[in-house]
Amino acid sequence: MERRLKVRLIRLVVQVTSFFLFNLGFFVMPLLYWMEGWILPIDIGFGSPYTNVSGFFNIVEMQLIASVIPFFTLGITFIIGVIAGRACCAWICPMGLINDIVSYIPFKKAKFSQELEETAYLLPLILLAAFIGYAVVDGFSFLVSDFVGMEFPSISYFQYGVFTSIDPYNTLFSTIPWMIIRGEFPNVLQGVWDFIARNPVLIVQVILVVVFIGLNLVIQRAFCRYICPTGTCMGFFGRYKLIGLKRDPTHCNKCKKCEEVCPMNVPILKEPFEHIGHHSCDMCLECYGACPEKALKFRIID
Ligand code: SF4
Numbered sequence: 001m002e003r004r005l006k007v008r009l010i011r012l013v014v015q016v017t018s019f020f021l022f023n024l025g026f027f028v029m030p031l032l033y034w035m036e037g038w039i040l041p042i043d044i045g046f047g048s049p050y051t052n053v054s055g056f057f058n059i060v061e062m063q064l065i066a067s068v069i070p071f072f073t074l075g076i077t078f079i080i081g082v083i084a085g086r087a088c089c090a091w092i093c094p095m096g097l098i099n100d101i102v103s104y105i106p107f108k109k110a111k112f113s114q115e116l117e118e119t120a121y122l123l124p125l126i127l128l129a130a131f132i133g134y135a136v137v138d139g140f141s142f143l144v145s146d147f148v149g150m151e152f153p154s155i156s157y158f159q160y161g162v163f164t165s166i167d168p169y170n171t172l173f174s175t176i177p178w179m180i181i182r183g184e185f186p187n188v189l190q191g192v193w194d195f196i197a198r199n200p201v202l203i204v205q206v207i208l209v210v211v212f213i214g215l216n217l218v219i220q221r222a223f224c225r226y227i228c229p230t231g232t233c234m235g236f237f238g239r240y241k242l243i244g245l246k247r248d249p250t251h252c253n254k255c256k257k258c259e260e261v262c263p264m265n266v267p268i269l270k271e272p273f274e275h276i277g278h279h280s281c282d283m284c285l286e287c288y289g290a291c292p293e294k295a296l297k298f299r300i301i302d
């Protein structure tokens with residue numbers, strides 16, 4: 001079997017296994033509590049009736065809004081980030097699996113120049129700052145209200161934070177299942193327009209699910225590259241991660257096949273050959289599998 005296909009198959013098996021494990025409650029109800037409480041740097045909403053793992057950024061948002069400094073969550077993320085950077089995005093994140101599957105659908109994909117890619121990287125940075133900024137201000141307003149003993153005007157439009165409210169994984173695996181459990185969907189049968197009028201927020205959330213997931217059809221892993229705050233945070237560890245890839249300059253003929261297949265549009269040849277530590281690299285190993293000279297190799301710590 002072609003090396004690239006083999007690598008992709010192994011990754012797909014790990015991704016699907018993780019998906020089932022993280023949503024164990026959905027498939028095997030009695031095992032729901034086995035993993036409950038785990039916090040991982042992946043995009044997975046909390047509060048789902050079936051999901052037994054919590055996503056890093058969703059927890060950070062919730063804790064900041066509750067005026068709690070998320071030391072424990074940040075600590076776990078720091079340890080995982082230093083070891084493997086944003087490898088969780090490509091190997092165990094359930095949203096990453098969904099994005100990958102849609103990306104695999106044969107459709108002409110846009111390939112941006114490196115200059116445009118670096119400019120586009122501003123978007124996830126701005127979004128990350130906005131998500132955190134909102135949560136901090138919201139949490140702080142509660143603290144101040146408590147301290148001065150008077151009701152402060154609340155800005156709590158987003159009970160669980162801005163990102164969690166628009167997070168497609170949260171909508172699919174938490175918001176909608178809860179509505180079904182609470183019996184709110186039979187309303188649809190009473191009239192679609194009536195349902196839409198009574199659930200405007202849900203309609204916006206569903207539109208965002210379609211947009212965020214659909215984008216992968218034309219831009220590989222678009223959601224991971226330009227929106228996901230968890231992936232953006234994990235990318236900060238790229239330069240310092242202990243496990244990664246390196247390029248052997250004595251074997252590399254600069255054919256650029258690795259760059260062509262990279263779903264994160266990493267400028268591999270511009271990276272130091274001893275360490276591909278770009279903030280977008282999620283260790284998906286597509287480049288490793290595609291290199292005809294086997295010039296890409298694993299590096300651990302060195
Ligand atoms: S695919 Fe391999 S040989 Fe070609 S440029 Fe990339 S690392 Fe070098």
Ligand code: SF4
Binds near residue numbers: 245280
């Ligand atoms: S550089 Fe290689 S491992 Fe990193 S994201 Fe691109 S294809 Fe995947």
